[in-house]
Amino acid sequence: MASLIVHASVSLILHILLIVYGDFHDKQFADDGPLYTDVDYRVVTDAAKYVLQNESPYRRTTYRYTPILAYLVTPNLFLHEYWGKLLFSICNVFVGLLIGWILPINQQKYALLWFYNPMSAVLATRGSYESMVAALVLAMLYNAKQSNERTWITGILLALATHFKIYPVIYSLALYFHVDGKLSLHPTYRRFQLVFSFLLTTLMFNGIFYYCYGYTYLHETYLYHITRRDARHNFSPYFYLTYLRPDNSLLPFVTFIPQIFNTLVFSCRLYDRLELCLFALTFSFVTFNKVTTSQYFLWYLIFIPILLPNIYLTWKKLFLLLVAWLAAQGWWLYHAYQLEFQGKNTFSQIWLASIVFGFVNVIILCAIIYNYRQIVVSVPTPAEKSASEKKND
DSSP, X not given: OOOHHHHHHHHHHHHHHHHHHHHHHHHHTSSSSOOSSOHHHHHHHHHHHHHHTTSOGGGSTTOOSOHHHHHHTXXXXXXXXXXXXXXXXXXXXXXXXXXXXXXOGGGGGGGHHHHTOHHHHHHHHHTOTHHHHHHHHHHHHHHHHHOGGGHHHHHHHHHHHHHHOSGGGGGHHHHHHHTTTXXXXXXXXXXXXXXXXXXXXXXXXXXXXXXXXXXXXXXIIIIHHHHOOOSSSOOSTHHHHHHHOTTOSSHHHHTHHHHHHHHHHHHHHHTTSHHHHHHHHHHHHHHTOSOOOGGGHHHHHTTHHHHGGGBOOOHHHHHHHHHHHHHHHHHHHHHHHHHHHHOOOOHHHHHXXXXXXXXXXXXXXXXXXXXXXXXXXXXXXXXXXXXXXXXHO
């Protein structure tokens, strides 16, 4: 197999070609049909304009991200309008490299599933910054698996990932158990490193941006996403309850109950198999979230190439699970299309499709956890190797 760098280079070229196509598509269909570039990319670029004027990025309506994102895409305004797309594409390719580095050398071929993943490539080249969060999460996983002596780096990476998106905070308890390999809350030096570096980094960023932008920063970056409601474009079964009872202030908090329960259970039971644990935490969080969109799937798909070598299911069964996952989405999208573009009242059908999709997700999660067998290969010490050679002689 060609080296990871070769595949990364090819993958980046393909990303650039998609960016070029996206520019052609948007110019051809500017007045007719959906654009290739994500609307949020325009929002982030507009926020960057305010940043260059020494104003708050939150002056741009619907900008609900960390100010860092607006800073990073300011070259859109003085270098090239698709600088941000290139940055997100590079991050997406880097995710593939991280997958390859996490995997054993004889299993690095599974990284190709990410290098040539059309879903992640399209998201990055449309202008979604999810690949940046994915890169931070996998860098955190890579560091956590490399050496416990660098636990403070794991804490910093967890804090950065959580700063860009709230959901990685669900990894905290699993990492706390993992750094010492014990299911206890007893503090140790390594656990102190993890917690201290996480809290210090979090307080530093939040303190700086709160000083600069005040309560607006906290609301738009964090609080909005906690209380967010979305009765459309939402795979979650909760969307129908939001549609029927839009003024129910308790619903956003009630929906956290299964997520909290799953986080506690998976963190306690799977912390010693960290990649499986992070996958289970993410998959269950997305499945039971009150808002679930297609880009959220990327949050857990980054772990699939890492897990796949140790999932003891036949390719036929894996294919059937994939077909079920795609078919459930297709059913939901069919009725969502009727609602959005044909004006038909298909809320009940979408709700049923959401329930079925959630049920399929639970089956997939259970199948992966039950059939995951991590093979630990022990490397003999020089003394053991010498003794073995003498025995053979």
